[in-house]
Amino acid sequence: MIIEQIEKDNKITLEKLNQKIEDLGTIILxxxxxxxxxxxxxxxxxxxxxxxxxxxxxxLTQIRMYLRYLWKKKDEKIY
Structure with missing residues (x-):
């Protein structure tokens, strides 16, 4: 009788542990x-x-190139 109760309790505990392991596996997934x-x-x-x-x-490269162009043009005389 006592052994049967212990086996029954162990089985329930084992089932709960297995369920928790499955739940944790799902959470991890x-x-x-x-x-x-x-x-x-x-x-x-x-x-x-x-x-x-x-x-x-x-x-910015295009702006720099345009500024170089303007810098070169500043020396040219416009009539």
Whole structure:
């Protein structure tokens, strides 16, 4: 009788532990997917930021070239 009760209690405890392990596995899987999603979002943001950075560099280069052009033109006499 006592042994049967202990076995029954152990079985219930084991089932609860297995359920908790499955629940934790599900939580880890969901968090893993969320982390992958965040990584993708961050990498997309970085790519977009770098593209804007490249555009800004191109724009500043064009301004610099135009200023050089104006500097060279200042010495020419206009009649």
């Amino acid at each position: 969901i968090q893993s997917k969320e982390i992958r999603g965040l990584k993708m979002l961050l990498s997309t943001h970085i790519v977009a930021h770098n593209a804007r950075h490249d555009d800004a560099i191109k724009f």
